[in-house]
Amino acid sequence: MSSNTPTRSHHHEEKFPWKHIIGYVLSLVLTFAAIWFVLDSHLPSSAIISAIVILAVFQAVIQLFMFMHLTEAFGPNYQQFLIFFAMFIAFTVVAGSIWIMAFKSYVA
């Protein structure tokens, strides 16, 4: 039904897709930065892993804002709430599992 109806374009049409260009360039920069850390930085491996995780988080944020329409909506913006809820669940599952599976038990 509504999934099939052609939707009118509601967002403001820009003449030139600046947002996408900037996002694209930033993504490339972050990706090459990650490659540099791995291939050429000669840092200890724990520092390399921390660095690429941080870069990945930035990358994800850029993707969400520049390409994934996080801030755009026809009506109320539901996806922002859902993204935050998803982050909460992801954090709970990962951190909770690490905590639980560490078995800091007095019994065991």
Next chain:
Amino acid sequence: MSPAVKQWILNFFPHNVLELGADGAIILASLAILFVLTYFKKWKWLWKEYLTTVDHKKIGIMYIIAAILMLFRGGSDAILMRSQLAFPNEHFLSAEHYDQIFTTHGTVMILFMAMPFVIGLFNVAVPLQIGARDVAFPYLNAISFWLFFFAALLFNISFVVGGSPDAGWTSYTPLAGAHFDPGPGENYYLIALQITGIGTIATGVNFMTTILKMRAPGMTLMRMPMFTWSVLITSIIIIFAFPVLTVALALLLIDRLFGAHFFTISAGGMPMQYINLFWIWGHPEVYIVILPLFGVFSEVVATFARKRLFGYSAMVVSLLAISILSFVVWVHHFFTMGAGVGVNDFFGVSTMLIAIPTGVKVFNWLFTMWRGRIRFELPMLWTLAFIPNFLVGGLTGVMLAVAPADYQYHNSYFLVAHFHYVLIGGTVFGCFAGMYYWWPKMFGFKLDDRTGRWAFWTWIISFNVCFLPMFVVGLMGMTRRMYTYPAGLGWMPYNLIETIGAYGMAIGFVLMVYNIYWSIRWGERDLTGDPWDGRTLEWSTTSPAPEYNFAVIPTIKDRDHWWYVKYIEKEEEKTKPAFKPIHMPNNSGRPFIMSAAFGLAGFGFVFEWWVPAILGLLIVLICMGQRSFEVNTDHYIPVDVIERTEAEAGRL
């Protein structure tokens, strides 16, 4: 013939009396269905009206029928178990068979009875309650149903082809790993759940989108009926919880089929991690099967007390609180694993917190009834039975949440009694309340009150006879899943009473089926579309609703819109509504074929028989490809057809 092939063929032949009986029943039932369809020339009707439908109302009906059949299947397992346990030292079932039966009982009841029943109620009521013409993705909705259907079929043939899973409905590793549990049984469990899980996630996406994007004009979020609210929250929980199950099942399947070691300790895996992942899904899952029914109770209480629902916004906040809390309590299923004092404290307290929003909801129902003019119709009876029975389940749940005490209760019959009080007293009673409530909307006639009351009283009395003694026998030391027990422990009287209760519930089920049969023949027809003097939008259209639900989409003016239209606004002037052509989705046989191919692939994976597995997956891919290039997906119902339909229903 190679020995492997011979063994494989032998899987299809019965090994004992029970399997012979099951084989016979399956063959006889299949032949009877084939005969009836052919004799009455209903094949074409079945294909055109049901197998290819994308109409949410018909899909809902099919879900509920399937769920009732699965209730019969899971109930038969329960009767076998209770017969075994009625007396000490019984060996009516072997240990191996008993293991298979409690495993399929749990799996069938949760995944193939409660889930489809609840999702059936979503389908039947939600689009009608929000003034939509279908769900957001009707084609996907059909895929969801057929995936569930073929997964259920796959799971159910396990008993007669190759053996049922036998590691419990939780399928804990290392017991469920390839080393301790070889053979196809556990594969059936893993693959059937995986297939139905795909359908369930799609349903979650579908209903979340439908409710957020397709409400009638004027229906703000805070004007939605409470059932729709509960479905929205449930859909969100489904979307976030089910992927964890998918991962857990996939990892175990890779362990079993391809020799990986995610959960085998000798090769560096962590069996406890499976338990952890399972309950990250498993606890939200129990809210998935109860929250929609809280919604049903809210609708029923308001309708039959003839009052506006008390504390609407408190209800919404409680639902939100439960949805968040449901994700932070999962360890209470395995306190005894020994994850540490800090972990057990945290999860014990978070579990107790859930009692607060749940208590708020119970009080809101009571206050809605307070000084209302209550009519004791069947949906209301089931709701009234729910409150005290669920309370027993809920309070014993708080007892179980006390981690030190849980070491005493863990895996005893006390626990078994607890979760049956919440799952039967809450989920099953709620499904019945919803079924009786929306039955006229589904089929155009009411279920008979007199025979319905017989079924109701038999059910709730037998339910308590069956499960109350379990609390006692659990505290006396009887653990769950034991296939027989010695004499002289003092358990026998309790077990015998429980078995009598179980047979009583079976009689209640038969009475309920008779109730439905009687009502089909002689039940009161609903010509008004509003047999209960309802409050929400679904009662404004005809019973059953036309294909397009509403000839003209109404503009919502109040939370109880239909009540407002009937009693406050009154009818100002009756102008002939201006119909416009209605945009509707096309039917398609592909969801059926694609899901059947999924079933075929699943069967191949179960026996590690790669030809059907790959063939099935190929057909799935082809179906998806075909759909991608399909242009002709929708049509318009012309105005003269709408006028004719409305005139026939006496609505013009």
